[in-house]
Amino acid sequence: MNTETQTVDLSTLTADQLQAELKRRQLAENEKALKAKKVYESDNEDFIINAVSKAKQLRRELDEFKKITIKQANDLYIRMYHLEGKEPKEVKTFSRINKAGDMKVTVDMQERFAFTDEAEVHIDAIQDIFKNKFQDRNKGFYRVWEKTMMRNGKGEFDPKLLAKARTEVRELGDDELISRFDKLDECQTVIGSSLYCRIYARDDKNKWQDISLNFSSL
Structure with missing residues (x-):
């Protein structure tokens, strides 16, 4: 059916012709909208496929770049000592x-830590001590301390945060807490390590600036 836009003087049409013309115009509008939707869906599909494909390609290239950079940096580090006979x-x-x-x-190697099952005993004891000492006196301080000093963003007890809390506790000089934190520290175990490669350049103020390859920071 030919639904292309045509110029028609509606005042010259009979009632039946007017109804037919209005129907034709509606069909033309529907067809135009359908074509626009199909073009949009095609463009949207192409965009997503291209973006994801490019991201996967860049990820592979960055993975390879990281491996090569770390290997070459290690080789140069070793050669530096060998040149001195060391x-x-x-x-x-x-x-x-x-x-x-x-x-x-x-190049930075960071160890990943976890707690043994025994750590739960000391963590519970530390919580009880802080609860007894601070909850009644300053509930706000107690909640903030527990959330920021001992738990990470997932609400889990974090070895790094607990190590920081241990330092703070030593400054408080509470022997009971110090003893519990020392025992908790002994419950940490290394579960693995990760290699990181960071690249820097000095800015106009002669300060080191990290050249981030993180997409979200661009």
């Missing part, structure tokens, strides 16, 4: 800096 030191982090001192590549 054996390289085993370190968790080291950097390679250019002669001008305005670019830097840092």
Whole structure:
């Protein structure tokens, strides 16, 4: 059916012709809207497929870039010692800096910690001590301390945060708490490690700025 837009003088039409013309115009509008929707759906599909495909490609390239960069940095670190006739030191982090001192590549190994089952006993005891000492005196302080000093964003007890809390407790000088935190520290165990590669360049103020490859930071 030909529903293309046509110029028609409605005043010259009979009632039946007018009804037919209005119907034709409605069909033309519907067809136009349908075509626009199909074009939109096609463009949307192409956009998503292309964006995801490109992201996967960049992820593969970044993974490969990270592996190559860490390997080359390690090789250069070892060669630096061998040139001096020495054996390289085993370190968790080291950097390679250019002669001008305005670019830097840092390789960092971070260990991942977890608590043994015994840790629950000491964590419960620490909570009870803080509850007895501070909850009645300052409920707001107690809630803030527990949430910010001991638990991470997921609400789980975090070894790093607990280590920080241990330092704060030592400053309080409470022997009972210090003893519990020391025992809790002994319950930490290394469950693995991760290698990180960070690249820096100095800015106009001569400060190191991380060249982030995180998509969300761009």
